[in-house]
Amino acid sequence: MTAAIVIGVIAVIAVFVAISSYNSLINLKEQTNNSWKQIDVQLKRRHDLIPNLVEAVRGAMQFERETLEAVITARNKAVSVCTGAGPGNVAEIAAAEGALTAALSRFSAIVEAYPDLKATGNVAQFQEELTSTENRVGFARQAYNDTATSYNVAQQQFPNVLFAGMAKAAPATLWEISEQADREVPKVNLSFK
Amino acid sequence: MATFFELQEKNRSKTKWVVVLFVAFFLWLGLGLDLALHYKARAHTRPVPAEVYRETGPGSYQEAQLPPGAIRPYQKKSPPFRPVFTVLIGLLGAGLAWWELSSAATTVLKAVRATPVSEDTKGPGRVFHNVVEEMSIAAGMPMPSVWVIPDRDPNAMAVGLKPGDFHVAATEGLLLSLTREELQAVVAHEIAHIKNQDVRLMTTLTVLVGISALIAEFVARCRYHGGSDSSGDDDSRIGTIIFVIWLLTVLLAPLATRIMALMVSKEREYLADASAAQFTRNPQALISALEKISGAAGATHSISQASAHLCIASPTAADLSEEEGLFSTHPPMSQRIARLRLIGRGMTVAPSGG
Numbered sequence: 395m396t397a398a399i400v401i402g403v404i405a406v407i408a409v410f411v412a413i414s415s416y417n418s419l420i421n422l423k424e425q426t427n428n429s430w431k432q433i434d435v436q437l438k439r440r441h442d443l444i445p446n447l448v449e450a451v452r453g454a455m456q457f458e459r460e461t462l463e464a465v466i467t468a469r470n471k472a473v474s475v476c477t478g479a480g481p482g483n484v485a486e487i488a489a490a491e492g493a494l495t496a497a498l499s500r501f502s503a504i505v506e507a508y509p510d511l512k513a514t515g516n517v518a519q520f521q522e523e524l525t526s527t528e529n530r531v532g533f534a535r536q537a538y539n540d541t542a543t544s545y546n547v548a549q550q551q552f553p554n555v556l557f558a559g560m561a562k563a564a565p566a567t568l569w570e571i572s573e574q575a576d577r578e579v580p581k582v583n584l585s586f587k
Numbered sequence: 588m589a590t591f592f593e594l595q596e597k598n599r600s601k602t603k604w605v606v607v608l609f610v611a612f613f614l615w616l617g618l619g620l621d622l623a624l625h626y627k628a629r630a631h632t633r634p635v636p637a638e639v640y641r642e643t644g645p646g647s648y649q650e651a652q653l654p655p656g657a658i659r660p661y662q663k664k665s666p667p668f669r670p671v672f673t674v675l676i677g678l679l680g681a682g683l684a685w686w687e688l689s690s691a692a693t694t695v696l697k698a699v700r701a702t703p704v705s706e707d708t709k710g711p712g713r714v715f716h717n718v719v720e721e722m723s724i725a726a727g728m729p730m731p732s733v734w735v736i737p738d739r740d741p742n743a744m745a746v747g748l749k750p751g752d753f754h755v756a757a758t759e760g761l762l763l764s765l766t767r768e769e770l771q772a773v774v775a776h777e778i779a780h781i782k783n784q785d786v787r788l789m790t791t792l793t794v795l796v797g798i799s800a801l802i803a804e805f806v807a808r809c810r811y812h813g814g815s816d817s818s819g820d821d822d823s824r825i826g827t828i829i830f831v832i833w834l835l836t837v838l839l840a841p842l843a844t845r846i847m848a849l850m851v852s853k854e855r856e857y858l859a860d861a862s863a864a865q866f867t868r869n870p871q872a873l874i875s876a877l878e879k880i881s882g883a884a885g886a887t888h889s890i891s892q893a894s895a896h897l898c899i900a901s902p903t904a905a906d907l908s909e910e911e912g913l914f915s916t917h918p919p920m921s922q923r924i925a926r927l928r929l930i931g932r933g934m935t936v937a938p939s940g941g
Contacts, residue, residue, distance in 0.1 A: 428727075522714055525717075525767070530721050530724050533724045533866070537724065
């Protein structure tokens with residue numbers, strides 16, 4: 395009789411632990427998906443901004459045609475990679491967006507180098523928009539990485555590890571910053587005029 | 588993991604204990620009085636002397652002649668314990684807190700004459716709006732509405748109790764004196780206040796401080812009869828002891844609750860600083876922003892002391908000093924900066940954004 399009661403109590407506790415463990419995994423999975431969507435929103439915003447930006451400076455930047463072309467090419471590539479992509483394609487998207495970031499930072503450095511160009515009202519405004527957009531993408535990525543990390547850690551912890559299969563929890567890929575693209579030093583064309 | 592997560596955890600549990608203490612203290616305000624009255628009443632539950640009974644009769648012996656809460660003297664059974672005041676004070680507290688919390692956040696903003704910044708503004712307002720949006724993304728929060736306060740002293744505040752009703756405001760002085768990164772750090776601090784539910788917590792604590800002051804005022808004005816009890820039995824003595832302790836705590840309550848609320852406020856400032864470092868991954872920017880703000884040293888005249896706990900730095904000039912003041916809402920700047928340096932050293936994550 396006593397044994398039956400003990401077994402019963404243990405069974406109840408086990409069921410309770412299983413439910414809360416399952417729920418916490420589902421919860422974290424949902425959060426990870428949500429923060430992925432936030433990245434998506436910010437990337438779309440960035441892709442939409444770039445054509446306007448290029449239009450605004452095209453006249454003043456005839457001499458930097460190459461840089462502008464690089465930005466446009468990188469943007470179009472990123473758009474095509476992002477279309478219909480999910481958290482599964484993190485690596486591809488990260489590579490395409492990294493290339494776009496590099497092209498944009500070269501572009502920014504060039505604008506900085508020409509005070510005349512910077513003084514144009516439109517350009518100064520677009521530069522602020524560009525800075526903000528880059529920051530938004532960066533912070534959305536940071537939020538995604540933080541959530542995905544806690545999701546990944548939770549999957550490996552006991553007792554969650556026992557229920558990871560049931561919750562269909564798989565490790566989320568982090569968005570690594572491609573070091574190479576970020577390290578490239580922007581080249582400024584000094585033969586202006 | 589980086590140190591700031593541990594720091595945040597420590598901060599959170601500390602605050603939890605102060606809040607528990609606060610609630611326990613408040614319960615005692617009602618329960619102590621109930622217990623004192625209960626024991627007094629038990630001491631009084633003995634038959635009235637025959638001559639009194641004959642003169643007045645059973646119906647006309649009014650409660651008014653007895654200490655409050657006492658039971659009619661011809662009652663013989665020990666009265667049941669009724670926690671009347673516990674419930675009353677609890678209801679009063681909950682009611683006032685609810686009323687305070689449900690009043691619109693925008694009244695505070697109207698009081699400081701803040702003007703809203705729309706999404707399509709140009710110039711410094713545009714940068715401010717962008718920075719708020721960036722930080723709400725970093726914090727995973729809905730976008731708050733953005734306000735500018737016409738004041739030349741650098742300061743910022745957060746208001747808001749529920750999603751859809753979050754507001755971040757900065758003074759003109761702040762927007763002019765800080766760099767973009769510093770502004771980001773300050774906005775992150777304010778968003779952290781909203782995310783950590785400090786606005787709700789501090790508003791509730793402020794209401795509780797107000798209620799305890801109200802009760803103390805009321806008790807101090809009442810004359811207590813019945814301290815000298817002819818019936819010197821145990822129940823009466825216990826009642827007197829509880830009552831004296833209760834009276835002391837009530838009279839000290841306004842001071843004690845205020846100090847407790849300020850302790851919570853200081854902890855929440857540290858927590859918001861740590862969260863700001865987490866969101867921006869750039870504690871250095873917050874350090875230099877705090878240095879600039881404390882360097883300005885003036886008082887933010889447009890923000891009243893009542894909203895001080897919602898600001899990045901205390902709006903009162905005296906509170907910007909380096910000493911740990913018992914009655915200041917914010918920890919001293921040097922302490923906040925020292926803790927941020929500690930976070931900066933422990934940070935293992937590469938800075939992003941900015």
